[in-house]
Amino acid sequence: MSKKLLKNAYVLISADDDVEKFDILIDGDEIEDLLAPGDSTEMDLGDVDEYDLTGKLIVPGFINTHSHSVMSYFRGIADDLSLNDWLFKEMLPREDFLESEMAYYGALVSMLEMISNGITTFVDMYMFTDEIAKASYDLGIRAYISRGLSFDTDEGWNRRIKENIETYEKYNGLDNRIYIGFGPHAPYTVPMDKLKEVAKIAKKYNTHIQIHLLESANERKQYNLLDVENTGLFDLPTIAAHCVHVDEKDIEVLSRNEVNVAYNPISNMKLGNGIAPIVDMLDKNINITFGTDGCASNNSLNFFNEMKFGGILQKYKYGPDRFSVEQILRMSWENGGFALETNIGRLEPEFKADLVILDMDSFEFLPNDLSRLKSHIVYSANPKNVFATMVAGNFLYYDGKFLTLKEEKEQIYEKFHKFYQRIEDKYNNSDYSDIHNDDRDI
Numbered sequence: 001m002s003k004k005l006l007k008n009a010y011v012l013i014s015a016d017d018d019v020e021k022f023d024i025l026i027d028g029d030e031i032e033d034l035l036a037p038g039d040s041t042e043m044d045l046g047d048v049d050e051y052d053l054t055g056k057l058i059v060p061g062f063i064n065t066h067s068h069s070v071m072s073y074f075r076g077i078a079d080d081l082s083l084n085d086w087l088f089k090e091m092l093p094r095e096d097f098l099e100s101e102m103a104y105y106g107a108l109v110s111m112l113e114m115i116s117n118g119i120t121t122f123v124d125m126y127m128f129t130d131e132i133a134k135a136s137y138d139l140g141i142r143a144y145i146s147r148g149l150s151f152d153t154d155e156g157w158n159r160r161i162k163e164n165i166e167t168y169e170k171y172n173g174l175d176n177r178i179y180i181g182f183g184p185h186a187p188y189t190v191p192m193d194k195l196k197e198v199a200k201i202a203k204k205y206n207t208h209i210q211i212h213l214l215e216s217a218n219e220r221k222q223y224n225l226l227d228v229e230n231t232g233l234f235d236l237p238t239i240a241a242h243c244v245h246v247d248e249k250d251i252e253v254l255s256r257n258e259v260n261v262a263y264n265p266i267s268n269m270k271l272g273n274g275i276a277p278i279v280d281m282l283d284k285n286i287n288i289t290f291g292t293d294g295c296a297s298n299n300s301l302n303f304f305n306e307m308k309f310g311g312i313l314q315k316y317k318y319g320p321d322r323f324s325v326e327q328i329l330r331m332s333w334e335n336g337g338f339a340l341e342t343n344i345g346r347l348e349p350e351f352k353a354d355l356v357i358l359d360m361d362s363f364e365f366l367p368n369d370l371s372r373l374k375s376h377i378v379y380s381a382n383p384k385n386v387f388a389t390m391v392a393g394n395f396l397y398y399d400g401k402f403l404t405l406k407e408e409k410e411q412i413y414e415k416f417h418k419f420y421q422r423i424e425d426k427y428n429n430s431d432y433s434d435i436h437n438d439d440r441d442i
């Protein structure tokens with residue numbers, strides 16, 4: 001693969017830098033160098049593909065630390081239900097009818113949505129991990145995937161663990177881009193002794209953990225974080241989604257175990273669960289990242305919405321001076337890289353070439369004063385400002401087109417709709433008593 005040179009654009013290296021002009025030289029999947037404007041013309045860079053990006057702003061790719069990609073089929077149903085009714089009456093019965101080919105296309109559609117709005121890495125928990133890993137591999141996005149593990153019977157539990165391990169063995173480390181962790185769903189669906197078992201297995205495979213923690217008020221009565229700590233689960237690199245209903249003692253537990261938190265503001269508000277105390281957690285040095293959660297509870301995978309709403313909710317909770325634009329951008333970029341122990345989230349040499357190119361020729365970026373661009377990214381921009389998305393040195397999306405699809409986009413949408421219709425037909429011909437799928441993945 002020849003090198004790439006991204007020329008003539010403004011660049012924001014990280015949340016805490018200022019916007020400056022650099023040319024970015026990319027070799028393979030990494031950033032090789034940042035060159036001052038004009039320097040590249042005097043250097044012999046060898047075989048280089050040059051991209052003139054005048055009028056564009058290059059920023060690190062967004063890192064989405066909590067999603068359920070297959071749930072694209074469930075967008076727009078059950079908008080006005082409680083978590084309980086939403087889950088048991090609408091989601092689980094439909095999930096019961098998912099099949100592996102459907103899962104591949106459901107995940108793929110979510111990934112297309114993500115890359116078209118600048119997400120370069122996602123962290124996913126669901127059934128059908130093989131299909132999610134395959135779709136991620138095919139498309140070129142960076143993915144950290146776990147099998148959702150919930151306990152019903154020993155047989156069901158063992159089957160899920162087996163699937164998780166099989167996907168790990170097949171896909172972990174593939175292309176230096178796909179990583180498989182373990183995904184115990186939550187302490188209210190997995191008993192403590194089973195969490196202990198997951199911790200032991202995950203240590204053997206030396207991989208990461210994804211888990212939902214204290215998403216709803218109800219969960220406070222169901223388990224104690226000290227018990228979860230005692231299972232040894234937090235000895236592993238862990239991303240805990242939600243953490244809305246954490247008190248001071250819980251925050252202490254998360255902090256001393258260096259648990260990373262995925263803040264999912266839109267899902268939390270839409271399901272009426274509340275506002276996570278992010279500022280309190282930041283004050284205790286907890287690493288906070290952003291997640292979109294799945295399409296079923298969000299209903300989009302629009303990272304710009306997470307930044308804006310996540311930010312203004314914290315301002316509402318703590319006051320307008322407690323949550324800066326830089327804080328929000330750190331949570332969107334390098335905090336994700338820190339949680340995943342990967343060189344992503346900053347545009348520096350030896351970091352992965354995962355980046356987003358924003359088109360500043362739009363109302364959202366006016367006035368395009370350099371000192372205002374960070375604010376524009378967080379509070380004004382939207383996915384239509386995304387000109388291109390690159391992962392591991394490859395453009396996946398450029399000027400409105402997906403470049404790495406194995407099939408035509410229209411064909412993918414057609415299959416997606418066919419599968420969607422099959423799920424709905426089966427759902428409409430069933431009653432709730434038909435549910436036999438006891439997985440808890442969302």
Ligand SMILES: [Zn+2]
Pocket residue numbers: 066067068212241293294441442
């Ligand atoms: Zn979730």
